[in-house]
Amino acid sequence: MMRQKHNFVAGGIAAAALVALMGLAGCSTTAGVETTGKTSWDEQGARILEKNVVFNSSSLKGDLQIVDLRGVQAGDIMRAQATLRSRDKDTLQFQYRFDWYDAGGLEINSGAGSWKPLLLTGRETKTVQGVAPDPRAKEFKLKIREME
Amino acid sequence: MKNGMQKLLLVTVIGAFALGGCASTMQYGDAGSAKPISTEFGSSDLQQIAEAMVDSMIIFPPMVELTSARRPVVSVDKVKNKTMQHIDTESITDSIRTKLIRSGKFRFIDRTTDDQTIEELKTQQDSGLVDKKTAVQFGQQIGAEFLLTSNFSEIRQKVGSTTDVYYKFTMSLKNLKTGILEWSDEKEIRKVFTRGTFGG
Structure with a gap:
């Protein structure tokens, strides 16, 4: 149960980082x-x-x-x-x-x-x-x- | 399994937030931006065609020579639109005509406003409102020396998730007296759209 929760958090952070990166790339100006x-x-x-x-x-x-x-x-x-x-x-x-x-x-x-x-x-x-x-x-x- | 579902849910929620941050905004855009949105004929394509034609025409050596001492009178023909799209081709020729006039090298006659011209001249002649000395007489307009003609075609190919569209705009300047094409050029545009996994 503990391990599952850990995985969940790690996965969530990774997903958030990825989405944030995509979001920045999509809206950034150059x-x-x-x-x-x-x-x-x-x-x-x-x-x-x-x-x-x-x-x-x-x-x-x-x-x-x-x-x-x-x-x-x-x-x-x-x-x-x-x-x-x-x-x-x-x-x-x-x-x-x-x-x-x-x-x-x-x-x-x-x-x-x-x-x-x-x-x-x-x-x-x-x-x-x-x-x-x-x-x-x-x-x-x-x-x-x-x-x- | 449940863990996987939760992750998926989280990614979806965060994704929705991230997208929400970029979507649904209203702002002025750059009227001259070259960013393509679809393979359909767009504003940037129109601008590219107009600029390419005008640039080519005003630096073509015989044209440079022709326009060095005088400003020839040109008439613009309707574009033969052979693409499968409904395009306001008059908008393309309007852009080209405007740029050519602004270059100071050519003068144009506009046949699309002839009805209004005739009506105005009739009013000046017949209504009794206008001083006869200042009323414009019929039969005084200058005839065009050249005719600007154009063809617009498209080749569309679709394979799987890729759509490839090739546009070709050809323009010629015909000497109305001799029938000779004094200048001609074409502009090609290729647009490729590949559908992403998520339908983007």
């Missing part, structure tokens, strides 16, 4: 990666891209590496490309979006962009591309986060 590229010009008038990568999620930093970041012009429209490498051996699901800023640093069509799914198989390198919504864009920000 931070992500932000990387920016800004078009500017040097003294000779050549176009240069200032780059900046911010990881505000330690788990994403372990999973993902930003290998390359570039911006080019298609006519007067700015295009951006980022090369991402998975550090994980399993398939990872992310979502990403490009935000665009004008020369004054104001966001264009603020909040209108949508997230796009990104599937990275183990150790895969993949590029993601974005196109500016209009010719005002001179700076972009790539945001990556886990698939909620």
Whole structure:
């Protein structure tokens, strides 16, 4: 009888821990990666891209590496490309979006962009591309986060 | 045996509490979220298609050249929906048209509001309310130079607990004078749903 009770308690604790873990995983929110590229010009008038990568999620930093970041012009429209490498051996699901800023640093069509799914198989390198919504864009920000 | 039953009961009760903690909440969601909910055509699919089409069109080199000096007038055709779902395809073309207008590269005519336009012009011409000098005359509208056409298809496969749906949206820009397709692109989306053991 005593042993049965012990088993019951142990089983209960294990079950509670498991369910709590599932509950947390199901409702947790995740931070992500932000990387920016800004078009500017040097003294000779050549176009240069200032780059900046911010990881505000330690788990994403372990999973993902930003290998390359570039911006080019298609006519007067700015295009951006980022090369991402998975550090994980399993398939990872992310979502990403490009935000665009004008020369004054104001966001264009603020909040209108949508997230796009990104599937990275183990150790895969993949590029993601974005196109500016209009010719005002001179700076972009790539945001990556886990698939909620 | 009784012990097992008790454990099961406890797990069920705790499970119900844990689920209760996550379920039945009301909040604003992210309108741009890419999280898929089902294999049915969803909001993120619409956004992905619209963005892919617009991005492709405005950076296509002949289009860059065409739109560098002028803003061509385009008309949008209804999407040929060959999927098995009832989809508001006008919503897809509306998103595409809005983005193209906002890019500043194209201008559009809208045939869906022609009835209202005719009614308004008739009122201006015939009601006697409007100053003839400011009344808009019939036959002044600009004809479209291009027609934006699209096809939407789906391939659905179901094996056991897995449902695999492949969507393909194809769009073309037809030169109405020459009949030539000046631009075309397609966007593919694959959604896979695997039913879990607990029906999740």
